[in-house]
Amino acid sequence: MRDDDVPGWWQRLGLDGLVDVHVHFLPDQVMNAVWAYFDQASEHYGTAWPITYRTSVEERLKTLESLGVRSFPALVYPHKPGMAVWLNGWARDFAASTPGCVTSGTFFPEPGAGDYVREALESGTRIFKVHLQVGDYDPRTDELDDVWGQLAEAGVPVVVHCGSGPIRGRHTGPGPFGEVLRKHPELTAVIAHLGMPEYAEHLGLTSYPNVHLDTTMALTPFTESLMPFPRELTSRLGDLQDRIVLGSDFPNIPYEYAVQLASLESLNLGDDWLRAVCWDNGVRLLGL
Incomplete structure (x- = not known):
């Protein structure tokens, strides 16, 4: 399947389009720094990582529109x-001027984090993102306890990159964030990348009632060559139909967007599962 085939794919499923909970738009200087890092991917990850959609903001938005991605956040992270605070303001302004974009936010363990997260919630932020490997911090720190509590009480989802892929961090893996969930069991968390490479352990965190996992880059040939998903867990994904949600990592992916969808379809979990993952669950999480 190629990108030109994507609209026909979701139309066949009877959908009105796609909801993608893991899309990145960032201030230009930050996005350029991210792309510069990926330019050195062979050094960092041991493999090349060309950015397929390395185009202007306007062109990237047109690409999402042509694919039929109806709703998405511009996930930011420090x-x-x-x-x-700066990123939250940027994301709020970007969403306000961009059709289909829902307001996103982020936070860091620092004085005042609880205050600016409260402000973001009051201003209508509908999803947050944190990246424990890039941020290199322990999610269990006291400075974030109030933040996790606020998000749990508000029922606003937070996309958490806590898996140890593509490279391990000091605070990645299911242990540290698992302790956050033990303290805040009602937290609506979306574990990014199906928790790769600790797939089974992160799937186990769905014992908490509001834990979801996004599909971002998981199951694609690129990722399978590095961190393969154990096929014996496929039926578990089927059982978690209401907890798996479409994510892509657009635009920072080394293949066409269609590859993510084809990889999901290849699981042979049925059209109802695909409809839930690619539309229903995202609609519910983002409050659309």
């Missing part, structure tokens, strides 16, 4: 203190 790598040091003092960035989150």
Whole structure:
């Protein structure tokens, strides 16, 4: 399947389009820094990682529109203190001027985090993103306890990159974030990338009632060559039909968007499963 085939794919399923909970738009200087990092992917990850959609903001938005991605967040995340408030303001403005984009936010363990997260929630932020490997912080820190509590009470989802792929961090893996969930069991969390490569352990976190996992880059040939998904867990994905949600990592992917959808279809879990993953669950999580 190629990108030109995507609209026909979701139309065959009887959908009105796609809802993708893991899309990135960032301030230009930040996105350029991210792309520069991926330019050195062979050094960082041991494999090349060409950015397929390395185009202008306008062109990227046109691409999402042509694919039929009806709703998406512009996920932002800081790598040091003092960035989150600025990124939240940027994301709020971007969503306000971009059809289909829902307001996203982020946070970092720093003084005042609880205050600016409260402000973001009050201003209508509908999804947050944190990246424990890039941020290099422990999610169990006292500075974030109030933040997790606020998000749990509000029922607003947070996309959490806590898996140890593509490279392990000091605080990645299911253990640290699993302890956050033990303290805040009602938290609506979306484990990014199906928790790769600790797939089974992160699937196990769905014992908490509001834990979901997004499909971002998982199951694609690119990722299978590095961190293969154990096929004995496929039936588990089927059982979790209401907890798996479409994510792509657009635009920072080394293949066409269609590859993610084809990889999901190849699981042979049925059209109802695909409809739930590619539309229903995203609609519910984003409050559309």
